[in-house]
Amino acid sequence: MQGIGKSFGGVRALHDVHLELLPGEVHILAGENGAGKSTLIKILAGVHRDYDGRIELDGRPVRFASPQDAAARGIAVIHQELSLIPSMSVADNIFLGRETVWTGALPWVMRRRQRRRAQQILDQLGLNVDAESTVERLPISLQQMIEIAKALAAEVRILVMDEPTSALTEPEVERLFALIAELKRRGVAIVYISHKMEEIHRIADRLTVLRDGRFVGTAPAAELPPPRLVQWMVGREIGEQFPRHTPHPGPVLLRVEELTLDDPHGLPLPVVDRVGFELRAGEIVGLGGLQGSGASDLLWGLFGARGRPRAGRIELHGRPYTPRSPGHAIRRGLALLTNDRKTTGLVLGMSITHNITLASLPRLSPGGWLRERRERAAAARLRERFDIRAADLDLEVQSLSGGNQQKVALAKWLEAGPRVLLLDEPTRGVDVGAKQEIYRLMDAWSAEGYAILLITSEMPELLALSDRILVLHRGRVTACFQRGEATQERVLRAAMGGTGEDAA
Amino acid sequence: MARSTDAAGANGRSRMLRWLGYPHVRALLALVLVFCLGLYFNADGAFFRWATHRDMLRHSSVYGILACGMTLVIITAGIDLSVGSVLGFIAVAFSILSIHHGWSPWLAIPACLAIGALLGAVSGALIAAFGIQPFIATLAMMVFARGLAKFVSHGMKVSNYVQTPEGYVALDMPAIHGLIDQRILNGNLAVVTLIFLACLLISHVVLARLRWGRYLYAIGGNEEAARLSGVPVARMKLLAYGLAGFFSAVAGICQAAQEYQGDPEAGATYELKAIAIVVIGGTSLMGGRGGILLTLIGTLTIGYMEKILSINAAGEASRLMLTGAIIVAAVLLQRIRRR
Known part of the structure; x- marks a missing residue:
């Protein structure tokens, strides 16, 4: 792809970008959110047709008429949101749109042959999946692999993967x-x-690397170590990666004893099993664990999003607390940032202002009457504090980049006036610059006396930000580390069910 | 020189597109188009007489009142198919209470409104507490309420003529029916139109001025995110469907007053018309978007269209076909934004 440019209604999204792909290479497309990566991909995949510059495939200029056209020439894109049809079988999904048919005139699907072929592809990929099984019954990670199988069945030559690991656990990665x-x-x-x-x-x-819709450069991986890559991406030197002041733990804000939570899907095993810990003001406690560890369930349970817990005692600000409902938890000074802002965090079609004030309306609208001016004032204040980059606070949240959306979600919770922040993957899907800002904010909050319970699947983040780390495995605490004691290996061992002690 | 005019042209086009980005502008555009049709096909000047507009308003009011409640429900990403049947039941109940039993309107009207709200709240409870899909829950209520209407009326129209062993007797018609059916301001405005305006005002206050309204939008936009932000989702759904039932009861009373009787078949298929009004206004069936002003515009658009066809003596058949076409056209118009 050469000299690619693209504008949306007068706004230039891409400017003279080059991308060269060689067979058999893994080519990383890097850049902050909003740098133009997805626009470039959409052009490559034939979604956008009106662009400047040219695309050559095998040395011949091409112009894709449609996504189908691009797919027919061997270009496949696997999006973060999977495009499988959950209620259909694996084989049917793999051949969707390209069914093996008897004749063109009578599109009679040759299911048996199709199933055999699908099974062949799955086996080649080393996937232990029956081609007949229904997609929705499979774990997300396998579904992702099936997307890849689907691309392979179409004899893909260029495969685009957009953050394929964001929903995967370590072994799946x-x-x-x-x-x-x-x-x-x-x-x-x-x-x-x-x-x-x-x-x-x-x-x-x-x-x-792309930055602000412009081409920064292409380089072999060896020539671009992490610090330089970050510099390319943000266009400036990034300071200390994980700012963290020495904590001054205050009084205990949250004490949990023997908390047991039922499985939300009704399975017999509890997802959180007799968990106990203390959380002090000014502290950041990290929760380590692989997928299925129950860490997210613990946060949801504490927040009352799963109703009353089966057993356990909780003290909040020294008073007994029984989770009942999110509204009740908010009144008691809890806030839950979920790990998926699009499905559980934000109302994407609502304005930035209204999202920010959504959890604080009982306070901001006394007597049930909305006070538009108060809401605007609150939103303007938080935009300042979080450096939310938006032209207008009346814009819908979905028009923002991922990092700014995440800041809106955080702003919403800060406005609700909590003392205890439950943060589930606060930096997921957020670019380097915004990550830094979120780290800085978390550090500032803990200095102000907020207590933070943090889940993150990025190990360096967990190790650097947490004052203490609790590791969960299948709903039970398997280890507890003080700052400095924890290493990547020890946390991982505990997360897989070990005790966290080094093998003697 | 040519360059600058080009730029001005592009600028003008983008400004127009930006204007079209506002749902109210798009809805108004449809209304203005229909209105222009009326100016052209004015049936020898009938369209220029106020009486035509007054009658259009009067005729559209009952549908508009139903559409107010429907708007609230659709904004939560729900649907209420029962509004027509609830209207029918309330028309019957109101007639029985006020004509047969001689209840004072001060008693009969609040009782009917409460029953309507209760029926709506039952739908809401089925949806909120048991997680039944709104389509199914309100479909059940639609059938049930129609049955209820036939049960209390024995399947017959409830009027002031009642059968006694001595034959048919004419009871006194209570004044309330005439009061609602009359026109005021020298016959220039129907009372039902005023009632419609009051309903618009109430639902506008709920949607745009009260915290409840914000919660309804949030639920329609992303129910799980709303719940996790402390929005009392179940209570808000009860409110939305309860208000839809309340407005259906208002419409039922108006209908009974206008017909001077309670017809157990009244309001059949009105729910579809209410949905059409809301959609033509531009409130999204996906929830989270829309407003009561759009519903007012939608009511007028459909009202004028039908009025224009009827003053031009178009038959019912062509009227229905054209209504279908206009719904499609209006929805296509809504799509401009995404281009």
Whole structure:
């Protein structure tokens, strides 16, 4: 792709961008949210047709008429949101739109042959899945692999993966990387978008960096170590990566004893099993654990989002507290930032202002009457504090970049006036610059006496930000580390069910 | 020179597109188009007489009142199919109470409004507490309320003529019916139109001025995010469906007053018309977007369209076909924003 440019209604989204893909390489497309990565991908995939510049495939200029056209020439995109049809079988999904039919005139689907072929592809990929099983019954990670299988069935030549690991656990990530290695061997060019530094440097062959819709450069991975990559991405030097002041723990704000929570899907095993801990003002306690550890369930349970717990005692500000409902939890000074701002965090179609004030309306609208001016004042104040970059606070939240959306979600909770913040993946899907700001804010809050319970799947973040780390495995606490005691290996071992002690 | 005119043209176009970005502008555009049709096909000047507009308003009011409640429900990403049947039941109940039993309107009207709100709240409870889909829950209520209307009326129209062993007797018609049916200001405005305006005002206050309204939008936009932000989702759904039932009762009383009787078949398919009004106004069936002003515009658009067709002596058949076409056109117009 050469000299690619694209504007949306007078706003220039891409400006003279180049992207060159070689067979059998993993090409990282890096850049902050809003840098133009997704626009570029959409042009490559034939979604946007009116762009400047030219695309060459095998040395011949091409112009895709539609996404179908691009797909027919071997370009496949795997989005963060999976595009499988949950109620259909794996085989049907793999061949969706390209069914093996008897004749063109009578589109009679040859299901048996199709199923055999699908099973073949799945086996080749080393996936232990029956082609007949229904997609919705499979875990997310497998669904993602099936997307890849689908691309392979279509004889893909360029495969674009947009943050494929955001919903995967460590072992699943490993499996994905093995699969990527296999694709490379077959000569598929892979465009990989990710915000996770470790990941980038594990699998990258070459990188192309975009910033503000402009082309910054392409370089082999070896020539672009993390600090330089970040510098390319943000266009400036990033200071200390994890700002964290020495904590001054205050009084105990939250004390949890023997808390047990039922499985929300009705399975017999509790998702949180006799968990106990203390959280002091000014402290950040990290919750470590792999998927299924129950850490998120613990936060939801404390917040009353799952009704009353089965057993346990909780003290909040020294008074007994029984989770009942989110509204009740908010009144008692709790706030829950969920790990998915799009489905559980924000009302995307509502304005920035109204999202920010949503959890604080009982206070901001006394007597039930909305006070538009008060809401605007509150939103303006928080925009300042969080540096939310938006032209207008009346814009819908969905028009913002991921990092700014996350800041709106955080602003909403700060406005609700909590003392205890339950933060589930506060930096998920957020670019480097915004991550820094969120770290800085968390540090500032703890200095102001907020207590923070933090979940993050990024190990360096967990290790650097937490004053203490509790590690959960299948709903039970398997280890507790003070700051400095924890290492990546020890946390991981405890997360997989070990005790966290070094093997003697 | 040419460049600058080009730029001005592009600027003008983008400004127009920005204007079209506002749902109210798009809805008004449809209304103005229909109105212009009326100016052209004015049936020898009938369209220029106030009486035509007055009658259009009077005729549209009952539908508009139903559409007020429907708007509240649709903003929560729900739907209420029962409004027509509740209207029918209340028309019957109001007639029985006021004509047969001679209840004073001060008693009969509040009682009917309460029953309507209760029926709506039952739908709301089924949806909020048991997680039944709004379509199904209100479909059930639609069938049930129609049955109820036929049960209390024995399947017959409730009027001031009652059968006694001595034959048919004419009871006194209570004054309230005439009061609601009359026109005021030298016959220039129907009372039902005033009632419609009051309903618009009430639902506008709920949606735009009260915390409740914000909660309704939040639920329609993202119910789970709303719940996790402390929004009392179940109570708000009870409120939305309860108000829809309340407005259905208002419409039922108006209908009974206008017909001077309670027809157990009254209001059949009115729910579809109410939905059409809301959609033509531009309130999204996906929830979270829209408003009562849009519903007012939608009411007028449909009202004028039908009036224009009827003053031009178009038959019912062509009227229905054109209504279908206009709904499609209006919805296509709503899509401009996404281009």
